[in-house]
Amino acid sequence: MCGIAGLVRYDGGTPSAVERVIAMRERQRHRGPDGDGLWHDAVAALAHNRLALLDTDGGSQPMRSADGRYVLVYNGEIYNHAALRRELAAHWPFRTRCDSEVVLAAYAAWGGACVHRFNGMFAFFVWDTERRRGFAARDRLGIKPFVYRQADGELLFASEAKAILAAMPGAPRADIGAVTEYLVAPFFSGVARPMFADMDYLAPGHALHVDQDGVRVDRWSVDPSPADTTMAWEDGVEAMRQHLARAVERTLVADAPVGLFLSGGLDSTLIGALAVRAGMSPQAFTIAFAGHDRYDYATSLIVGSDDQPFAEAAATALGLSRVDVMPSREDFGDSLRAVALQNDALPAWEQELAQHHLAQAAAGRVKAVMVGDAADETHFGYHFLLDPQATRDPLHVLQRLTGDPYLRPGLLAHPLEHHAAGYRQLAADAGHRWDTAEDRVLATQWLVRHRWLQRLLHNGDIHGMAHGVEARVPFGDVDLLDFTATVPVRHALRGGVEKALLREAARGWLPETIRQRRKSALPKDQGVGEALRRHAHATLARHGEPVAAVMDLPRLLRRAADPRPLDEHERAVFYRACALSHWATAHEVRFA
Known part of the structure; x- marks a missing residue:
C-alpha cells in the first residue's frame, strides 16, 4: 500500500509547477514512510509514497519500463502476481520481485484489459510517454482510493482528497450535497463524491483515460453471475470453505509482518483461524474500553456485545499473541480531532476512533493487518435484512440508524425521505425491485454492498494509512466474491440467521460460541x-x-x-x- 499523485496537462501545456505534485506527495507522506519518488516529462508529472511490503530494495516508484515507454504509480496488492509474473516472463525482463512491476508488465502486454487479470486491491496510473496518454483503474470493490480533479486543461489525481488541496489555488469549498448526505445518512456518505467541491472519486471497478481530447471514465468490472438457485446447501458450504482458505492464504504473502484486527467476531476470528491453518501466526490487536463488561448492550443500535471476552477466547483457541489497545478517555477530544483531520470524507461514526487507535498501536509492530471488512456486506450479514419492516424501503433503515440529523432549518425539506428516495432509485437503476419480500432483501443488500461497504473500505484505508499500516481484506478476494454472488438468499439467510452459509463453512475452524455470535459492530467507548x-x-x-x-x-x-x-x-x-x-x-x- 502506498500513496500516488500526479498531474497531466491534457491540453498540451507544460506542467511547469512540478512543485505542485511534490506538494501532493508531501501531504500524504504518511501513506508511504519507506520512500518516495518523482518523475516528469513535458506533459505529465507523477509522484509516489512507498510502504514496502514486497521487495523492499527493488520496488521504488514511479516505475519505468525498460524501454522507457511506460511509467507507473501504483497503490495496492495484487495477490496473484506470482502467477501473472510466470505468464509474462517470456516477454518482460523482470528486474524486481514486487507486484508493482507485474502491474506495469501486464499493462504493457494487455493494455487496460490487464485489470481483468488482477486478483487483489489496486488503484494505479500508467503514463504512455510515446502516445502521451494515461490510464488509471481502481479495483472492483474500491478498497484502494483514487481521487481526481479536472479543470483548465489539466488532470490532478491522488490517493487522498486532501492531497489534491495542496495543488489547488485558494481555499477549498465544501460540496454541500455531500456534507448534507454525511449528516443524514453517514454510513452511505463520502463515496459517491468527495466532501470538497470540484473533485471526483474514480468509482470502484472503473477506469480513467486521459489524452489530448480530455478525460473520460468508463466501467471495466462486469456484473457478477446471478444466484445459482439450484445450488445444494452441502455443495455451497464446501465451495465456500475452499474459497475462504485460498483467499486468506493470498493475503498473507509479504516480506513484512502481517497482523490481524481481532474482534472475536465470526469474520476476524475466521481469518485468524485460516491464517493459522496456512502456517502463520499473525499478531492480533483488539480494542478494549474500561467498563464495557458492565454496559447494557440491549440498548445499543449496532454494537451487540463486548468484544473483549470473545477476542480473548479466540486468541487462546488459535494460539495467537494479542495486544489489547486501551485508549485513554482523557485524550478523547484530541483523538476526535485527529480522526477528523485524517478522514477527508468526514468521520461517519464513533467507531472510527477505535480504528485510529488500533492502527496507531499496530504501526510499531506490523506493516499490514488483515481485517474482516466486506464479510457482512457480501454475505448478508446485517440483522435488518431479516426484518421485513426495515427492508420495506431505505427510509426505514435511515430512521433506525440515523434519527434527527439537526439540519439547518430551510436547508433540505424532509431530509431522510429525500435521501431514501435517492437510494431507492439507485437500486432500481441497478435492476432491483421492491415488490416481493425477497426483492426487498436483495435491493437493500445491494445498497449495503454498493454504498455502506465503500464507506467502510474508505475508512479502513484512511485510518490505517494515517499510521503507515496497510489494511488487507481477504473477503474482497475476487474468486471468493464471484462465488458469493451465486449464493441464493435462501442459503445466505437460512433459518433466519444472518451469514448462514458462511457460518456453516466455519464450523470446526473456530469455537462454537464465536461461530454463532451475532453481528456486533466495532465498539465505541460507551463511557465518553x-x-x-x-x-x-x-x-x-x-x-x-x-x-x-x-x-x-x-x-x-x-x-x-x-x-x-x-x-x-x-x-x-x-x-x-x-x-x-x-x-x-x-x-x-x-x-x-
Whole structure:
C-alpha cells in the first residue's frame, strides 16, 4: 500500500509547477514512510509514497519500463502476481520481485484489459510517454482510493482528497450535497463524491483515460453471475470453505509482518483461524474500553456485545499473541480531532476512533493487518435484512440508524425521505425491485454492498494509512466474491440467521460460541458520552461558523449546554458536528 499523485496537462501545456505534485506527495507522506519518488516529462508529472511490503530494495516508484515507454504509480496488492509474473516472463525482463512491476508488465502486454487479470486491491496510473496518454483503474470493490480533479486543461489525481488541496489555488469549498448526505445518512456518505467541491472519486471497478481530447471514465468490472438457485446447501458450504482458505492464504504473502484486527467476531476470528491453518501466526490487536463488561448492550443500535471476552477466547483457541489497545478517555477530544483531520470524507461514526487507535498501536509492530471488512456486506450479514419492516424501503433503515440529523432549518425539506428516495432509485437503476419480500432483501443488500461497504473500505484505508499500516481484506478476494454472488438468499439467510452459509463453512475452524455470535459492530467507548458533550460545547462555541452553514447551531449549543446524558442518536449527531467543525477549520473550507 502506498500513496500516488500526479498531474497531466491534457491540453498540451507544460506542467511547469512540478512543485505542485511534490506538494501532493508531501501531504500524504504518511501513506508511504519507506520512500518516495518523482518523475516528469513535458506533459505529465507523477509522484509516489512507498510502504514496502514486497521487495523492499527493488520496488521504488514511479516505475519505468525498460524501454522507457511506460511509467507507473501504483497503490495496492495484487495477490496473484506470482502467477501473472510466470505468464509474462517470456516477454518482460523482470528486474524486481514486487507486484508493482507485474502491474506495469501486464499493462504493457494487455493494455487496460490487464485489470481483468488482477486478483487483489489496486488503484494505479500508467503514463504512455510515446502516445502521451494515461490510464488509471481502481479495483472492483474500491478498497484502494483514487481521487481526481479536472479543470483548465489539466488532470490532478491522488490517493487522498486532501492531497489534491495542496495543488489547488485558494481555499477549498465544501460540496454541500455531500456534507448534507454525511449528516443524514453517514454510513452511505463520502463515496459517491468527495466532501470538497470540484473533485471526483474514480468509482470502484472503473477506469480513467486521459489524452489530448480530455478525460473520460468508463466501467471495466462486469456484473457478477446471478444466484445459482439450484445450488445444494452441502455443495455451497464446501465451495465456500475452499474459497475462504485460498483467499486468506493470498493475503498473507509479504516480506513484512502481517497482523490481524481481532474482534472475536465470526469474520476476524475466521481469518485468524485460516491464517493459522496456512502456517502463520499473525499478531492480533483488539480494542478494549474500561467498563464495557458492565454496559447494557440491549440498548445499543449496532454494537451487540463486548468484544473483549470473545477476542480473548479466540486468541487462546488459535494460539495467537494479542495486544489489547486501551485508549485513554482523557485524550478523547484530541483523538476526535485527529480522526477528523485524517478522514477527508468526514468521520461517519464513533467507531472510527477505535480504528485510529488500533492502527496507531499496530504501526510499531506490523506493516499490514488483515481485517474482516466486506464479510457482512457480501454475505448478508446485517440483522435488518431479516426484518421485513426495515427492508420495506431505505427510509426505514435511515430512521433506525440515523434519527434527527439537526439540519439547518430551510436547508433540505424532509431530509431522510429525500435521501431514501435517492437510494431507492439507485437500486432500481441497478435492476432491483421492491415488490416481493425477497426483492426487498436483495435491493437493500445491494445498497449495503454498493454504498455502506465503500464507506467502510474508505475508512479502513484512511485510518490505517494515517499510521503507515496497510489494511488487507481477504473477503474482497475476487474468486471468493464471484462465488458469493451465486449464493441464493435462501442459503445466505437460512433459518433466519444472518451469514448462514458462511457460518456453516466455519464450523470446526473456530469455537462454537464465536461461530454463532451475532453481528456486533466495532465498539465505541460507551463511557465518553459526557466528555463528548463537553467537547462539543467547547468546539461549537469556538468554531461553530462552518457547522452553522448546514446544521442548526443554536439548537446544538442548547443541547450541548444541557447536562442530561446524550442518547445514542444524539451522541452520533454531536460526534459528526465536532468532526465537521475540526475538518472545516483545519482545511479552511468555505461553505459558499
